[in-house]
Amino acid sequence: xxxxxxxxxxxxxxxxxxxxxxxxxxxxxxxxxxxxxxxxxxxxxxxxxxxxxxxxxxxxxxxxxxxxxxxxxxxxxxxxxxxxxxxxxxxxxxxxxxxxxxxxxxxxxxxxxxxxxxxxxxxxxxxxxxxxxxxxxxxxxxxxxxxxxxxxxxxxxxxxxxxxxxxxxxxxxxxxxxxxxxxxxxxxxxxxxxxxxxxxxxxxxxxxxxxxxxxxxxxxxxxxxxxxxxxxxxxxxxxxxxxxxxxxxxxxxxxxxxxxx
Amino acid sequence: xxxxxxxxxxxxxxxxxxxxxxxxxxxxxxxxxxxxxxxxxxxxxxxxxxxxxxxxxxxxxxxxxxxxxxxxxxxxxxxxxxxxxxxxxxxxxxxxxxxxxxxxxxxxxxxxxxxxxxxxxxxxxxxxxxxxxxxxxxxxxxxxxxxxxxxxxxxxxxxxxxxxxxxxxxxxxxxxxxxxxxxxxxxxxxxxxxxxxxxxxxxxxxxxxxxxxxxxxxxxxxxxxxxxxxxxxxxxxxxxxxxxxxxxxxxxxxxxxxxxxxxxxxxxxxxxxxxxxxxxxxxxxxxxxxxxxxxxxxxxxxxxxxxxxxxxxxxxxxxxxxxxxxxxxxxxxxxxxxxxxxxxxxxxxxxxxxxxxxxxxxxxxxxxxxxxxxxxxxxxxxxxxxxxxxxxxxxxxxxxxxxxxxxxxxxxxxxxxxxxxxxxxxxxxxxxxxxxxxxxxxxxxxxxxxxxxxxxxxxxxxxxxxxxxxxxxxxxxxxxxxxxxxxxxxxxxxxxxxxxxxxxxxxxxxxxxxxxxxxxxxxxxxxxxxxxxxxxxxxxxxxxxxxxxxxxxxxxxxxxxxxxxxxxxxxxxxxxxxxxxxxxxxxxxxxxxxxxxxxxxxxxxxxxxxxxxxxxxxxx
Numbered sequence: 001x002x003x004x005x006x007x008x009x010x011x012x013x014x015x016x017x018x019x020x021x022x023x024x025x026x027x028x029x030x031x032x033x034x035x036x037x038x039x040x041x042x043x044x045x046x047x048x049x050x051x052x053x054x055x056x057x058x059x060x061x062x063x064x065x066x067x068x069x070x071x072x073x074x075x076x077x078x079x080x081x082x083x084x085x086x087x088x089x090x091x092x093x094x095x096x097x098x099x100x101x102x103x104x105x106x107x108x109x110x111x112x113x114x115x116x117x118x119x120x121x122x123x124x125x126x127x128x129x130x131x132x133x134x135x136x137x138x139x140x141x142x143x144x145x146x147x148x149x150x151x152x153x154x155x156x157x158x159x160x161x162x163x164x165x166x167x168x169x170x171x172x173x174x175x176x177x178x179x180x181x182x183x184x185x186x187x188x189x190x191x192x193x194x195x196x197x198x199x200x201x202x203x204x205x206x207x208x209x210x211x212x213x214x215x216x217x218x219x220x221x222x223x224x225x226x227x228x229x230x231x232x233x234x235x236x237x238x239x240x241x242x243x244x245x246x247x248x249x250x251x252x253x254x255x256x257x258x259x260x261x
Numbered sequence: 262x263x264x265x266x267x268x269x270x271x272x273x274x275x276x277x278x279x280x281x282x283x284x285x286x287x288x289x290x291x292x293x294x295x296x297x298x299x300x301x302x303x304x305x306x307x308x309x310x311x312x313x314x315x316x317x318x319x320x321x322x323x324x325x326x327x328x329x330x331x332x333x334x335x336x337x338x339x340x341x342x343x344x345x346x347x348x349x350x351x352x353x354x355x356x357x358x359x360x361x362x363x364x365x366x367x368x369x370x371x372x373x374x375x376x377x378x379x380x381x382x383x384x385x386x387x388x389x390x391x392x393x394x395x396x397x398x399x400x401x402x403x404x405x406x407x408x409x410x411x412x413x414x415x416x417x418x419x420x421x422x423x424x425x426x427x428x429x430x431x432x433x434x435x436x437x438x439x440x441x442x443x444x445x446x447x448x449x450x451x452x453x454x455x456x457x458x459x460x461x462x463x464x465x466x467x468x469x470x471x472x473x474x475x476x477x478x479x480x481x482x483x484x485x486x487x488x489x490x491x492x493x494x495x496x497x498x499x500x501x502x503x504x505x506x507x508x509x510x511x512x513x514x515x516x517x518x519x520x521x522x523x524x525x526x527x528x529x530x531x532x533x534x535x536x537x538x539x540x541x542x543x544x545x546x547x548x549x550x551x552x553x554x555x556x557x558x559x560x561x562x563x564x565x566x567x568x569x570x571x572x573x574x575x576x577x578x579x580x581x582x583x584x585x586x587x588x589x590x591x592x593x594x595x596x597x598x599x600x601x602x603x604x605x606x607x608x609x610x611x612x613x614x615x616x617x618x619x620x621x622x623x624x625x626x627x628x629x630x631x632x633x634x635x636x637x638x639x640x641x642x643x644x645x646x647x648x649x650x651x652x653x654x655x656x657x658x659x660x661x662x663x664x665x666x667x668x669x670x671x672x673x674x675x676x677x678x679x680x681x682x683x684x685x686x687x688x689x690x691x692x693x694x695x696x697x698x699x700x701x702x703x704x705x706x707x708x709x710x711x712x713x714x715x716x717x718x719x720x721x722x723x724x725x726x727x728x729x730x731x732x733x734x735x736x737x738x739x740x741x742x743x744x745x746x747x748x749x750x751x752x753x754x755x756x757x758x759x760x761x762x763x764x765x766x767x768x769x770x771x772x773x774x775x776x777x778x779x780x781x782x783x784x785x786x787x788x789x790x791x792x793x794x795x796x797x798x799x800x801x802x803x804x805x806x807x808x809x810x811x812x813x814x815x816x817x818x819x820x821x822x823x824x825x826x827x828x829x830x831x832x833x834x835x836x837x838x839x840x841x842x843x844x845x846x847x848x849x850x851x852x853x854x855x856x857x858x859x860x861x862x863x864x865x866x867x868x869x870x871x872x873x874x875x876x877x878x879x880x881x
Contacts, residue, residue: 095714
């Protein structure tokens with residue numbers, strides 16, 4: 001109730017935009033989520049997603065709804081998506097850390113191992129605070145600076161100017177490389193397949209894309225893996241420890257749908 | 262034989278012997294009825310049912326056994342099984358012979374009737390005692406009572422000979438019917454509340470011999486599912502006539518599914534592969550694939566005012582503590598049990614901090630059982646409470662919100678508060694009011710979402726845009742600066758080269774012009790003009806080679822520069838000598854001689870050719 005009252009001004013202000021159908025859907029989703037009717041709120045959030053809404057706040061609220069329903073794997077997926085859209089948002093970062101901690105605790109209580117996750121890379125860590133769009137623009141800026149400095153270096157004869165241009169050019173090239181590597185990490189240019197999260201409590205990794213194929217191991221909710229391809233209802237995946245196999249495609253969710261940031 | 266003893270000497274029996282013989286014969290005749298009585302068959306008639314308490318739709322194994330020792334079983338009168346469907350009936354009548362040491366062989370006849378029944382009607386069904394007729398005599402067994410509990414779906418499962426096409430929860434027959442085998446998915450309802458059980462049944466209608474196996478299980482994303490069929494028992498089966506064709510119907514899957522969220526949820530299509538076999542179980546090499554249609558379930562959210570964490574179903578809540586009085590340092594266990602019809606999910610209960618008591622992390626135990634096709638859950642939470650200081654403590658009751666979808670009512674289950682008395686080391690309990698914890702009622706702790714963060718509600722509703730870096734324009738923009746730079750360098754180099762070429766051509770033209778001028782002077786016999794033109798030609802060639810004017814340079818400087826550009830010493834020497842010679846000839850009288858002018862022309866033309874070759878990068 002307190003939450004509902006706290007959200008009342010937001011809801012009232014949202015009504016002002018009721019002429020926008022998407023705004024109305026979002027208002028409905030928020031009302032339902034605030035009342036704890038998360039299952040129905042998810043239906044409204046689905047509607048927003050189908051309409052092409054990709055907003056960090058919506059993704060965050062949706063993650064909370066999944067968590068409310070005990071779907072921590074899906075909550076992690078949406079928090080990851082929210083963080084990719086707004087990497088500097090401390091609340092999203094904190095919520096993701098808490099969700100992952102809950103998954104770890106649950107596994108620990110059932111005597112399962114740590115969740116599987118790929119190792120963080122240097123450039124990925126360095127650029128984790130920047131959204132992909134910022135990285136893209138910075139990469140273009142440093143690109144122009146680096147080559148402009150190189151060009152002027154050839155035509156200018158003034159020694160001081162040449163030293164300055166040399167420094168600017170060198171640093172620009174270093175930053176350009178860093179931005180491109182960061183961007184590559186973010187957009188998964190250097191890795192085979194797409195990063196996904198297991199959203200079902202227990203999923204059998206099988207040797208083939210068939211229910212009868214022998215099982216190789218069990219992966220659990222919150223585990224991360226890479227989707228290499230799809231065969232019928234199964235996804236071919238590679239685990240962070242390089243083991244490959246097939247899992248049912250509806251039991252995992254790709255973090256970054258095609259073509260989105 | 263004691264009674265047939267004779268003597269050869271006395272072939273005729275004595276009177277005493279005759280009397281003995283007569284007595285023996287009389288005794289034999291007297292014992293004949295008794296022997297006849299001993300030869301009467303021993304008959305035992307037994308009937309047993311397993312299990313004796315079932316639900317509608319469940320199977321019962323009924324066995325009627327007649328054992329007759331020393332007699333022939335004429336027939337067995339079976340009881341009326343009207344309340345059951347007979348799924349299978351097997352009759353066997355093995356016959357055994359018993360051989361005694363001194364007696365004749367005896368026949369042991371047995372007749373066994375084994376029925377697999379399917380309970381159709383709820384109630385107490387008394388099966389009359391079976392009767393066996395052995396050697397004309399009637400022998401009766403004992404009756405058996407089978408209790409059939411109500412249909413889990415609320416109505417008797419009366420199977421008509423035609424499938425119910427109107428049944429809204431079954432896949433329409435036209436969609437799945439096939440003459441030899443087909444699959445049909447059925448749910449007991451298509452509209453439920455979140456957390457309410459639906460029962461999904463997949464039935465395999467078959468006219469084939471073969472071994473079916475799921476190649477694709479029905480997907481149940483969005484549901485928590487529990488299997489209702491015992492994997493250790495054969496699947497329930499019955500016989501049904503569909504469109505005039507008799508089918509054997511096997512229930513290959515029966516699950517209780519609990520929707521986890523509202524909306525339209527799909528139970529995906531299942532696929533069954535059947536390998537046809539012969540009557541002897543050998544594969545025929547034919548494989549059939551049959552699909553069950555997906556089923557869509559409309560899941561309603563819990564009504565307004567019902568917390569989303571409410572348990573859905575009918576539940577009881579109770580709390581008990583094993584000791585109410587203890588000493589400091591001793592422990593008591595508080596057990597909170599939530600049980601009832603429905604899915605107890607991951608109900609988490611917690612105790613607040615109570616000053617003077619230490620509560621250890623609770624242990625939980627969840628169990629489920631199936632009753633009348635419905636899942637019943639039980640969740641026990643045990644708190645170990647350690648007394649740390651004397652006093653009287655009140656542990657508030659627990660409160661759990663529930664929603665009953667049958668009555669569509671929400672309620673809050675509460676358990677009684679528990680009071681604990683803790684005595685000190687001296688055994689005395691302080692006479693103080695109970696120390697109560699806050700709040701007065703304990704609710705399940707905050708859900709995962711509340712632990713993760715607070716709902717925002719605001720959003721700019723930004724639309725999806727493909728990442729700039731994933732578009733072709735990014736790479737075009739990224740490559741633009743190096744391409745522009747490379748083009749600039751390329752054009753610059755090209756321009757320089759064209760400039761150089763133009764200069765060279767100009768010099769060549771000038772060079773040629775001077776030579777032509779020299780030839781003209783030669784024809785005119787103007788020696789001074791000829792030598793001056795030849796000197797100018799050499800300087801023009803040198804300028805082209807050295808890239809600078811050589812008019813103001815001394816001969817020594819010219820020689821040095823020529824050497825610097827790689828001209829051979831001999832060419833350098835000759836060039837300098839010719840320049841000196843031309844300077845001298847312009848003022849000498851003999852140099853006007855025609856032959857000398859021709860020789861000078863030839864020499865200088867040769868030097869010019871070599872200087873040109875050197876200027877073009879060749880060998881002089």
